Amino acid sequence: MKTEKEILAEFVALVFRANDTFDCLSKENLMKGSLTSVRIVANDAIEISSQMRKTDQAELDSKLLSIGLPSLSSLQDKSFREFMKVLNRGSIKKEQEYRLVRSISETELLSKEQKECAYYMLERYEL
Template structure:
């Protein structure tokens, strides 16, 4: 079973098409050197990029991720959405990581209109 870091490295490298060359910032080698916190932030950005794609492109990426032994794109989006719901239920963003999750999802099509408005309220209330 792959660790969270291995999953995030594979996902980000695949979305941003980084070949495994040492000079590419999105290569598996380069991404593996980053902290788990940094990878989570970049993975949120990758989810944001994916949400702007056509459904057929998202499905293609999902199949490719599964072929590589990684979770499907929908699974990664669901995980981010669950984190978002925890923050919404609490009623406030506690730290930068949560801010990044809410900001990232607020700019995607993952959220419906009601959740989008809640995201904007949370972002406005974060100091």
């Protein structure tokens, strides 16, 4: 399973793909930085992608799905991004995170692998 950093770096690289000026935003270069810096750039990419034409959003969405990444609407969803932080950590630490993971795991936003990890974290927290 891809880490949160890998998912966000690939997403940013796709959003900024058309502009060679932003070579610093390639997946390879983003992976060299910290997770926090990748999250910051990903937030900017999410904001930019929400301003794209619907046809461009649909094209980006199909590219994301074709390489095994979450859909554009998932990445634009703040609760999904919070879920990815918990999933990346691998454990639920507080009640609020438990409720978040439980609610997201009951949707169609997650891949089969992500759902299995979510159920595992829920089980461990409940014990």
